[in-house]
Amino acid sequence: MGQSFQPSRFAVLVVEHDPLILTEAVDLVEEAGFIAYEARNADQAIRLLERHPEITVLLTDVDMPGSMDGLKLARAVRDRWPPVRIIVTSGHTKVTEADMPEESLFFAKPYPPQTMVQALTRVAEQLLR
Amino acid sequence: MPTPSFLARLLLPALQIKIAPVARFGLILLVVAAVALLRAAFVTDILPYLFFIPIILLSALVFGRNSGIVATLAAAVAAGCSMSPTGNPLSLSVAQWSAQGLFVLVNVGIGFLAAELSRSLVLLENLAEGRREAIHRLAAATAKHTRLASIVEQSQEFIGYADLEGRVQFVNESGKRLVGVADPRLTVVEDYFTEADRWRISAEILPAVHSHGAWTGEVEFRHFATGALIPVRYNVFSLRDGDADGAVVGYGTVTTDLRSQKLATAQREMLTRELAHRMKNTLSIVQAIVSQSLRASGSVAQARDVIAARLTALSRAQDILTATSWTQADIHDVVQAAIAPHRDEGARFVADGPHIDLDAQRALGLSLALHELATNAAKYGALSTAGGCVRMIWSLDEKIFRFEWIEQGGPEVHVPESRGFGSRLLERIVAAYFDGSGVLQFGQEGVRFVLEGELVSHPSSAEEA
Known part of the structure; x- marks a missing residue:
């Protein structure tokens, strides 16, 4: 781990429609030392990204109501904010790499909390380089 | 088909009779003798041949040419006997011999003709019979082919x-x-x-x-x-x-x-995928509940109890949703299911509000909230004393949904020093399910919880949990 690595310098945007699962994911992100922003749909997520340039990681579920699902949101974020790292989670087993932007990570729900924390940390380290 | 003539109708059955030639000839001789005797006894001597002609004709028709000849010869002998003054058929006058000769000649001819007529009738009948059979066979074959064609056409x-x-x-x-x-x-x-x-x-x-x-x-x-x-x-x-x-x-x-078969298969596969997805989601919710409960619990034993109770509440809410294939749940059912364990123990509840269909996510959220409130009331609030009771009142005005939990007759309650997962669930998480706010108040009368949010009640747009 790099000397200068401080998770609190990074903000993670958590997008999840279910409030209970969202709360748990936000707690996890904060426990890992990151700043967490939360959104329950893609529109809220885009507004937060526009307002908070410090968001460097998008952690999104696939299923959500509204005009965009998580995969569309991931592609939109890759287009508008290319540096933002993307992590996709879903209960759908059929999500494939082809559905996601390049270099994004996928976690099947439910995921082990520790694995998610490690993935967030690795992503943050890569951003530092 | 022409109808058979009167003669044919009489003759054809007679031709079926099969008699050996010897018996036939014997029968003819007997008949000729009988006719001769009758004639001698009752009839005059004139017309010696007349009575024999029908016998000759019948013999030839029924038994054929030879029988006709036999009958002719026998008749000639009998006629000769009757004509001869001595009774000897051979002692005849020249004229009588001539008559005998002529009689035999003519009647042999008649016999021939009759026999030919008879054969022709049989031949004709055989032809007609053959034609009838052929027509029957053709009709049967045609009917079979028509049925086969119908099967092909109507399949x-x-x-x-x-x-x-x-x-x-x-x-x-x-x-x-x-x-x-x-x-x-x-x-x-x-x-x-x-x-x-x-x-x-x-x-x-x-x-x-x-x-x-x-x-x-x-x-x-x-x-x-x-x-x-x-x-x-x-x-x-x-x-x-x-x-x-x-x-x-x-x-x-x-x-x-195979269209309907393929459609059914596709629907079954979709349903299975849907079910798998729902199950994964439920597991994620379970994971969140467990994780949140563990964070807020002081000991493993405490965590074990609250986790078990929360999962039971979740399970009861799922039962309601299963009954409607996960589309919606009536708020009355959700409320009754959530308070059932406490009601069984004698707690007093008043529930008052309209029928409202909640989608799966909100039904689960409200179930968890009511579980937290009831558990807390049983431990510290109105349900911990004999005289206490809980009133639940809800309403849907335009899109505004309001749900109140009011405890009465219990001990005075104070704001707890630390806020656990229960308060967080009520004030933030459940409020989020209804895109609104949750306010938890502690006072002399007891706990009061007011949930206010938006609700558009149209069952068809129910979201997944």
Whole structure:
């Protein structure tokens, strides 16, 4: 781990429609030392990204109501904010790499909390380089 | 068919009688003798031949030519006896001999004619009988073919045949409807296949038909008018002339429409995927509940109890949703299910509000909230004393949903020092399920919880949990 690595310098945007699962994911992100922003749909997520340039990681579920699902949101974020790292989670087993932007990570729900924390940390380290 | 003549109707049954020649001749002689005796006894000597002519005629008709000759000769002898003054048939005058000769000659001729007539009648009857049988056989065969044709025409399957060059000769009505073709005789077999499947005809299907006599498999036909794909089970076989040993004259097919079958399979697969997804989501919720409970618990034993109780509340909410295939739940059912364990222990509840359909997510959220409130009330609030009770009042005004939990008659309650998962669930998480706010108040009267949020009550747009 790099000397200068401080998770609190990074903000993670958590997008999840279910409030209970969202709360748990936000707690996890904060426990890992990151700043967490939360959104329950893609529109809220885009507004937060526009307002908070410090968001460097998008952690999104696939299923959500509204005009965009998580995969569309991931592609939109890759287009508008290319540096933002993307992590996709879903209960759908059929999500494939082809559905996601390049270099994004996928976690099947439910995921082990520790694995998610490690993935967030690795992503943050890569951003530092 | 001409009706048989009177003579034929009388004669034909008589001709069926089979009697040996000796018996026949004996019978004729007996009859001739009897007639001669009768004539001698009752009739005058004139007309010596007259009474014998019918016997000769009948003998020849029924028994044939030889019997006619026998009857003629016997009659001549009998007539001779009656004419001779001595009773000897041989001692006759020249005139009498001449009459005898003439009699024999004429009657042998009559016998011949009668026998021929009889044979002709039999021949004619045989011909008529043969024709009747032939007509019956033809009628039976025609009826059979008509029935077979009806089966082909009225079958729900696509039935048709093509010649050896693949030019379609016939397609039944079901087949024409299936692919929307008006005149199949203007088409070739290839036309029925999609572009993607056409190569299989020469590469796969025809070689199999040539070597095994038939091929069956799933292919896609196309609709002639709309171009829509039609999944079918295509069965094609060599069509032989006449029977199984005949020369191959074309290709026959009995093809089954698989659209409804494919649709059912697709729906089943979709349902299974949907169920798997729902299960994953439920597991994520369980993981969140467990994780949140562990964070807020002081000990493992405490965590074990609250986790078990929360999962039971979740499970009860799921039972309600299962009854409606996870579309919606009536708020009354949700409320009753959530308070049931406490009501069983004698707690007093008043529930008052309209019927409102909650989608799966909100039904789960409200169930968890009520579970937290009831558990807390049983431990520290109105349900911990004999006189306490809980009132639940809710309303839906325009889109504004309001739910109140009011404890009465319990001990005075204070704001807890630390806020656990329960308060967080009520104030933030459940409020989020309703896109609104949750306010938890502690006072002299007891706990009061007010949930306010937006609710558009149209069941068809229910979201997944």
